[in-house]
Amino acid sequence: MTNQSRAFFALDFGSATTAGSVLGLVGGRWRLIAHAAMPSHVDVDAMLAGLLTQVGLTDPEMLVELGGSADIPSHVATWPRLAARTTPPRRIAVLAGSRRQRRRLELAALRAGWLVVGGSADEDDPVVLSRLALSTETGAVLLGADRSPGNDEKRHLPDLAVLLAAVARCRPELTVVLAGGAAAYEAEFSAPRDAQPGYELATGPTRAVPVIGSSVAPVESTTEKAPVRTKKASKKAAAAGQAAAGDSPPAYVAKLGGGVTESAAGATAVAGANPPPVASMPLPQASVGPDFQPGSDRGVSAYVLLAPDAEAGQPAGASLQQVLEGLRAFPDDSRLAVARSIASLSYVLDRSIEVVEIGLQGGLRSRSEPVGQGHFAVVSSHACLADASFAPENPSEEAIDGVLAWSTTVLDRHRVMDRLNDLRLVPWGEADGDGAAFRLAAAKAACGRLVDATPEIAVHPMPELLVAAGGVFAAMPPSVVALALADLFRRPGVSQLASDQARLLGPLGVIDDEAERRQLMANLADDILMPLGSLILPAGVRQGRSAGSLRLKDGSSNSEIELHAGAVQVVDLPPGRAARVNLDFRDAVRLGNRGHRFSVDVAGGLGGLLVDLRDIPLRVSDRPDSRRAALDAWQRGMWPEIDE
């Protein structure tokens, strides 16, 4: 491999699935050449070699053009790799003086993707609290209080701090986070202590570190103001940078050690574009925790991190969530990287985007929206939930209820629990037939938990682009994924549906430099997402009568259908086609605004155009039989192959 590299691999190492893509410089822009997803036990090099072999069989000239030769093993070994990976689940123990405070802290920790156990001094005795923190399953402890602690928690804080300091002496590997008013007890952790001979024998050299006094400034504003300039000008600058870079790969490719030397020029040029900031709630880039290399000071036995209180930030708790995310996640965590990618894509496409990602170790919901003059800034918010796994560890009764609520087959609770547990053990097992239907129910239940846990995103209007990501959706037929999105995201509006089929959002989000990421996103915008279709979701359609009519103008052809309340109607509209739809409702409905007649632009996809005339929120019978029948009827219309 030489510095003539014009291609690289993008890899997403998930807990269950490893996805690999080949991206190459074709016709002066970066394109997605090929992609594949395999169970995580499969050798990555073999997968990449298989991809390149297929590229070589399809277009040998392209392979030579990209790599300089047709030597596939050499390409696999030398092409740069852009990789993201899922952070394994970690558990945090939340301690607080009062139940009220514990709930706030737990919410922030849950949204940061931690598995959470908690206790409060007003409800639990110190033995119970110390048991939570001493457990070897616990990776960190969060002790928090209000910025000015109230009487209900103030009296407990000294004892809690002493207890936690004692626990930290027993478990020097523990990371301690002191949030809000609890930070006043930092001295308990930094005071020199007597040695513990017994534990020195037991644990070897003391892993002592100085206290990390990170004062994290609360994020107060959702919109980061930038110099007023139009997006057009910015894009011009970016284009100029790209032109200056010529055919060279972007800087991140060079950082990956692929031996690309020209990339520095590209980086300089892009930096000259001076892109505006994106996320109002900054996404953590680095983690402080067990990976932190301790110093040599003796006497302090734990990693101590100071954090804002559970109410700081916008929305409340965002600042603490940010600190806890940084503590939990790898720097190249794929879930957070997806959120970064969505923010960049939102800027590039100039539209609001919402993504829901469901994986084995949790889920992500993120929303990004361009705002301000010239849509120059992007507002983002996101939440990662370990509980939003499609096969959660030790599924709760609520999780079982969720799966049963979306299941179209008769299952008892024990059977559901066993199947969920088996799904966790073998995530790729039984991916067809009944297994696929069960996975869909499990994915919908996980998605439902994620939606319930992010009410601050649900108050926004329907996004212009709704994206499904994660391994569980990758194997599903596109029309089924489209229906799942329609089932779960029930806000009136019109939205384009897409799927991160190649799982590129994670690897692209790992790129540190916002300008480079945007530049690559602009190149790959047509390739990153697989179009599923469009969703028209009006609210206020009266049941039991004809709802009106729809007229679709698609280039030279016109078609008209009658709309039926309570149904999901599908209009065939293939990918790459755009159309204008005129809707004429019998009664006034809400579709953005309230009215009878609407004219909207829609885009095609593998699932076509979905007109969802069901209730908002979705009303289905509470009786299991009726519920299953209704779900089955809707699903069968989109997934006839399930009866094969």
Added chain:
Amino acid sequence: MSAVQPVTAMAIPPELARVAGRRVLVFSPTIHFRLGPGDRALVVPGDAVVPGMPIAERTPDAELVDVGRLERTERVRPVDPPAWEKPASDESVAALRQEDRVGSTESQLAVPAGMDVKTGYVPVVMQQDRRRQPFPGKWWVGGGERRGKPARDKQTLRLGGTLLFETHGRWRAAAGERHTIVESPIAGVVREARNCVDVTIAVTGAALTGAIAAGEPSRGYLDVPRLTDGELWANALDVGRTGAVVVAGSRISAQAISRARAMSIRGLIAGSVGQGELRDLEASSLRQKASLVPSVPFGLIALDGYGRRPIATPILALLAALAGLEVAIVTDPPLLVFDVAEVPLPEFPADWVRVRSGQHAGREGRWLESAGLYRFRGGIHLDAAVVRFVDETDTIVIPVSDLERFIF
């Protein structure tokens, strides 16, 4: 064919490499015993342990005790202990096993706080602790200091546990009156031992990996009865199998678990166990611990998962070859540990595969060829393989992700 260390992977076709490899045996695994407040380790890192040797003392009913002020003694630097305090060697510890304690890895008999469990054996860590100043996790024995005066005609009970924290010069402890001893079910070397936290041991020998484990670590002789249609009927678990770790076939039922515990069977091994049965076992164990009635430890291992499927033929052959030997069930991680230096390996062809999930779960056969991307029920496209099951002439196309192959 036998093995004393991991077998080097055989050369297999690249297509077969896409099938998930299941490593059946692990050598010198590391196992954990989790402790909590009030629990202490009776060993120190570097100690060699043998089956039946006490490694930890639990305080099941630990509660918060106000210890009061503790006198700070002169600080003792950790130095090499005198010869009589050095960790016992393999031989000396083995000699302390005065009786055959097979299976009794966690004695439920109440032990007075601070008393040595075995006559003549005083753990080194206990001797060292006594001369040290108080620190979180240090073992503490008291009772007279407990708040409230006891009735005149009642005996003052002694409390034992671990110190938790010091506030305003007064120490609090997690302590209780009743204590149980955790005995090592395996032989190995202690890697880490921390009061209130854990004991970690590197096992000597080999172990069979499981998917799920429940109950307590236990030990017994391996009993591989004849299975009817891959299952063992519950009424076959009779008193004749007392002290055994029984191979119970494809699934463990709640009835079988109850019966096995009643018959003092040490453990069950099966292909699968349901979450309902695991909950029953957990509740039963909690009730047993809360009572004062002594019980023998009981553990179970499911080799595959939660859905019903028979034990894989290569694993069953391995267990049959080890029948009658001492084995130990370890719960963290789920392992069946063998006491033999050399494990006899069953011989199976390299292309032997087993269906681990889906409608054919549990069936075994030979990999014939890759079928490429194949359209399965529901319009799902998956990487597939052509397989011929045992005793069948027809071939079948199975998703590669549903298959597993065995690596010893």
